[in-house]
Amino acid sequence: MLSVTDLTVSAGPRTSPIGIVRGVSLGVDQGEILCLVGESGCGKSMTSLALMGLLPPGARVSGGSVELDGHDITHLAPHRRVRAGRGKLAMVFQEPMTSLNPVTRIGWQIEEAVRVHDPDANPTDRARELLEMVRIPDAANQLSAYPHELSGGMRQRVMIAIALACRPRVLIADEPTTALDVTIQRQVLGIIRELCDDLDMGVIFITHDLGVVAQIADRVAVMYAGRLVETGAVAPLFRAPLHPYTERLMACLPDPAARSKGFATIPGSAPRPGEIPDGCAFAPRCPRAQDVCRGGEVPVVRPEGGRRALCHFPLAEGETA
């Protein structure tokens, strides 16, 4: 349904651009949650903003394409997508505290999206219905609330309601639960899972939290330094990661049984855009790296089951990096 091919996002001068997203290909189907995982600064958010046509000034899509139901929407801003009848992507942002307009009522903010995407609906009725869909109690009265009168979890639900008002085929959620308490996090994850199934929409869920991935994902794409280093269905990927980075990332999950061993970490830090080494970007931090990893193209490994990894020395099942 949503198909991204070789997407490249660059910043800086056109003569010497800096690659932020470097050839990302992914697809999402109806009723499927794809989790995009990676450390801060790996290009997850830039990928999602590029999909939405909302890149900040200075960043641009310099290659590749984004197609929704066969229509190319790569270089269309959201309002142009609406005009072309292709406004079927919606997004929920990370910060519920700052992502709503502070001086207008939430009903107004939802109705604004309804009027654009559902011109025949009664905006107020539809807004109330959307608040009920994200399980906000007393929806009819909450329409007249201002954002500052709501808690973080409630605001994030309002954000989801606004996104749903766009009647999306694919919902992009950029770390929607990172700023929330764990219990609220659970509720919001539950709502997203349920809406994905009920409305049969695709979801791209961006997170750095593998615990969240385990709870919600159907498929996972692991991102490192602007590239997808590994993709696959959630269960096999968790059971037997192919890429050393994926394995190391999972080793960092706290394991109550192994508390005495202390916290696992990945030594070093992810390279910043513009400082990404040739060859495999993870090589400087990778315990398995050989000379061949430090230059040239990295081969794609494709074992059975739709899995894919970018690595010279992928891990066998049960092996650690």
Add this chain to the structure above:
Amino acid sequence: MGRYVIGRIGAAAATLFAASIVIFSFIHLIPGDPVSVMLGDAATPEQVAALRERMGLDEPIWVQYLVWAGNALQGDLGRSIFFETPVTQVIADGAETSILLALITMIWIVLFGIPVGILAAIRQGTWIDQGLSGLAMLLASVPTFWVGLYLILIFAAGLGWFPSSGYPSIFEGGGLANLQYLLLPSIALAAPNAALILRLTRASMLDVSREDFVRTARAKGIRPSRVVLRHILRNALLAVVSAFGFTFAALISEAVVTETVFALPGIGRTVVQSILRRDYPVIQGVILVTVCLYLVINLLVDLSYRLLDPRVEL
């Protein structure tokens, strides 16, 4: 809401009280005897004694203050030494000119400063933005009297489109056509202030446009013009409105110069002439009225916050 308003009025009253003490003591801060200073060297001892008696200067100072403040509260600001009429009358005579000048100036500031500030912001970094920002810098830098003199030179003396000086009341023949007398002065007075509002609107728009909720609005797929007006401008105005309190203060002091340059019979010119004539009751009266006006305007600005920003609890 009610408690806030009462609290603010209380604070304004306290400010007014403090200001009134300063204004009152001002007459006693003049070196030497205020009466002989007011009357000049040629005054006879009888005149001095009569004025001392009239002004109550032989009473203890706190009694003098209470009498003065009590009279002021009842609308009696004393009598002008020069005109021999009540100070309130002198102020009222200049009020029409000054109020109309201030209103027309405010209209220019709003009509020019805000839309042009929006234009500069949405064209950020282009030659339009750079041109407008340069113009704003220029207007904010040149003194009001200079702008006034050049407007007179070009549009009054040169082209003859507008009268160069004076202002006949709109109530005494001529009607609203007399407002043309206020056109050049109001433009001169508006120029630096509109430039400040322009720069503030632009900066505030650019600040707000980087906020997360603007991205949310864009993601909805609404028209960019709607994003600018309903989301960015609506929030940017909060900062601009608060500046109008300061703008008003600037207008008061700059109006003194403008009214003098254009020979307008307003309060600003009255106060300048009263200073030259050492007509202290008039000076005191004008300052007191100005302080009251300033307090009221700032109270209104603060209350208008509530209308613009629901987060402000009153």
